[in-house]
Amino acid sequence: MDEEPSNPESPDDAAESRRSLSAFQRDATVTDGGLREQFDREWPDCWADAAALLEWAEPYDEILEDDDAPFYRWFVGGRLNAAENCVDRHLEAGRKNQVALRWEGKRGERRTYTYHDLHREVSAVAAALRDLGVEEDDVVTCYLPKLPELPITMLACTRIGALHNVVFAGFAPDALVERMAGTDSSALVTCDGAFREGTAVNQKRKADAALAELEATVPTIVVDRLGPENETRLGPEQYDYGTLVERFDGADVPPVPRAATDPLFHIHTSGTTGEPQRMTHATGGYLAGTAWTSRTVFDLSPGDTYWCTADLGWITGHSYVVYGPLSRGATVVLAEGSLRYPDRHRPWEIIERNGVEVFYTTPGVIRTFMKWGESFPAEHDRSSLRLLGTVGEPIGPDTWEWYHTHVGDGRCPIVDTWWQTETGAILLSTIPGVDETKPGAAGPPLPGVEAAVVDADGRELPPGEPGYLTLTKPWPSMLSPLEGDRYWVLAEYWQQFSDRRADTWRYFTGDRAVVDEDGYVTIIGRADDVVTVGNRRLGTAELEAAITAVDGVTEAAAVAGSAGGDTDLYVFATAAQERTDRDRLRGAIRDAVVERVGRFVEPAAVVFTPELPETHSGKTMYRVLESIVDDARLEDTEPLRNPAIVGELETLWESG
Ligand code: PRX
Secondary structure, eight states: OOOOOOOOOOOOHHHHHHHHHHHHHOOSOOOOTTTTHHHHHTTTGGGGHTTTTTTTSBBOOOEEEEETTTTEEEEEEEEEEHHHHIIIHHHHTOOTTTTEEEEEESSOEEEEEEEEHHHHHHHHHHHHHHHOOOTTEEEEEOOSSSOOOHHHHHHHHHHHEEEEEEETTTHHHHHHHHHHHHHTTSEEEEEEEETTTEEEEEEEHHHHHHHSSSSOOOOOOOOOSSOOOOOOOOOTTTEEEHHHHHHHOOOOOOOOOOEETTTEEEEEEESSSSOOOOOEEEEHHHHHEEEEEEEETTOTTOOEEEEOOOTTTHHHHHHIIIIIHHTTTTTEEOOOOOOOSSTTHHHHHHHHHHOOOOEEEEEEHHHHHHHHTTTHHSSSSOOTOEEEEEEESSOHHHHHIIIIIIITTTSEEEEEEBOTTTTTOOBBBTTTTTTOTTTTTSBBBBBOEEEEOOTTSOBBOOOOOOOEEEOOOOTTBBBBBOOGGGGHHHHITTTTOBBOOOTBOOOEEEEEEEEOOOSOEEEEEESSSSEEOOOOOOOOHHHHHHHSTTEEEEEEEEEOTTTSSOOEEEEEEESSSSOOHHHHHHHHHHHHHHHHOOOOOOSSEEESSSHHHHHHOOOHHHHHHHEEEEEEEEOOOOBBBBHHHHHHHHHHHHHH
16 A cells, blocks of 8 residues: 555644643634524624624615515615725824735835825825726726735725726636626726736737727726836826826725615626626625634734735625735735746745745645645745634645645644635634634535535435525625626526415525535535536536545546547546555446446546546636547637646546
8 A cells, every 4th residue: 555544643633732722712703603593683783793703884784685585685774984984093092103015026026005005006096096087886997916006996986986897817807807897897997017937928919909809988997017128008088007007196085874785896707607697795794704703713813914815707706805814904925927937935935034924725735735745835834824714615624634734834723714706705624712613624614604414305314315405584795786687696596495375585606515413514526517428417526525535536527528539537636645546446436437337438538637627716627628528629729727728638648
C-alpha cells in the first residue's frame, strides 16, 4: 500500500485541536448556544438583531411583510444607505485612521486605504458619476479586475442610490453586452488592461468591442492600471478615473437614504449551463444579512484583518469582500491576480505580511494548495490565523483535513458555509463560537433559517435519506427580483415545492443534500446536473458522491459522451496521492458506480487528471469535459479559473 491514511491526526492531535477550539470559543463574539432556540421563538422579530448592526436613516415599521409572498419585503418603512454603513459611520466611531483596505497588486505593489481615504475617494467617484448623469436607480456596470477602484466604485454607486452591476473582468465582450443591455446600464467603469504573469492584457479593447454593440452610447470611466508606459486612447464620452478623482476630490456627497426594500445591486447567476439570469438584492435585508453573518460566522469585529480570495465579480466578493466585512469595520485584504504568481509562496506571504486572522476560500483553491504541497504554508508564519472558511462546493474530508492541519495548524475552526447568489448571505454553517464542526457537512441552518430535505413530491425525508434541499422560511438577504423578473423567479425557485393554494412557500435551492440526526446538512451537489446514459437520466451529484467516497479519490466529474458510438459514461477524477496505484483506483471507481446505479452504467473510461476544469466560483465546467469526450470544438474558455488544464486534459484523453 502506498497510500497514507486519510486522517493524519493522532488521538493526541485531535485532543489538542479540541482544546484550541475552545480557545477560539473563549474569545468569540457569538457564544450563545441558545441562539437558535431564541430565534425560533421570536421569529421573525429575531431579525431585529441583524438590523441593529446597521445605521438607519429612518427606522423600519415592520420587520417582515408577507402580503405578496414569496416576494417578501424586509424592514419595511426603514431607510438607510449602504456606503454610509460601510464607510461613514466608522469615521464617526473614531476609526477614521483604521485601515479599511489593503491591496496587493500582481507586481508587488501595495496600497493601503484607511476608512478616511475610502470616504474621500468614494465621495469623489460618486460626484463624478453624478456629473456624468448617473441618477438614483440608474445602473452602472463595473468591468474591473481586483483593483481597489472596484469596491470604491461599488460604494460610490450605492452612495448616490445607483445600482451596480459587476461583470467578471475575465468575461468576453459578448457577456458584457448581454449583462449591460439586460440591466439597461447608464454608465460603464472599466480599466485599460491588466498584467497577466507580466504581460499587459488589453481590457479596454474588450470593453470597446462591447460598447460598439450597444444601441446607446454610455459614459465610460477608465482606470489606469497599466501605467504611463502603456498609453490608452480615450474616445468620446470616455474619462480617465484618476483625472475625475482629482477633479472631484473633497466633494461632499451626502449618502442618499434608500428604502430598505429598494434594490442595491444586480448580479448575474454564475450557472455552468444555460443563460445568465439577472438577480437583484434589496438594500436593508441584504446588508442586515451580510453584516450579521460576518459577525456570527466569521466573528468579525472592527479592526480584524480578513482575506477572502473571491473575485468581486461573484456574489462572494459582494457579500464577503465588500458589504459584510466593511459594514463590520474590518480591515479587508484584496489580492489582485493569481495565487501562484510570482510563485506558490504568494498566498502564505499575504497571510504573513498582513497578519490575516480570518481566511475564506473555496475547496478548489485548497486542492490546488494541496497539490503544491504542505511545505509552502509550513515556511510561513500563520500564527495570526484564527478562523478558516470555505464556500462554493462540497469540501471532501481529505481536503478538509489538509486545510485544518496544514493551514490552520489544527487550532483554527473551519466554517463550511453554504449559500447561493440568490440567498445573498450564508444560510447553513456552524457558528464557530458555538457549534462542533463535522468535516464534509456544511452544518445546521443558522439561527432563524429553516431548511428541509424533501423527496420529489415535497415530503420531508428522515435523516440519512438524500433528497432536495429546500428553505421553508424567508430570510432577510433573500433574492428580491424586480417586477419584470418575478415570473421566471417564481418558476425557477418557488414553483416546485410550494403549495400556492395553502399559501405555503418553499424555496427550492436546486441542490441535493442529506441531513443527519443532529440537523447538520451535507450538500451532495446540484440536482440539475444530469447525464443521460442508455436512456436513463442519472444525477451526476450522486455518481460523483459515490466516486469520491472511494478512498484515495479527491474529486470527480461524470459526463456522458458518444466517443464509442453509443452514449457512455466517462469519469474524470483526481487522486489524493501522486503515487496511488491508478489501476486499482480505476477498479474501485468502477465498482462504486456499478454498486450505486447498476451494471449498465459501468464507466467506459476513467481518466485521472491533476485537476478538473472549474469556473472562477469553483464549479466543475462539464461543458469542457463533454467537448473533450466528444472531440468537439471547445468554444470560449474564458469563464475557466484554470484554462491551462484544457490542453493537459486533451493530452491525457488522447493517451487513453
Ligand atoms: O451547489 C451549491 C454550491 O454552490 C451553489 C451556489 O453557487 P453560487 O450562486 O455561484 O454561489 C457560490 C457562493 C455562495 C449552491 O447551490 N455551494 C455553495 N456553498 C457550498 C456549496 N456546496 C457545498 N458546500 C458549500 N459550502
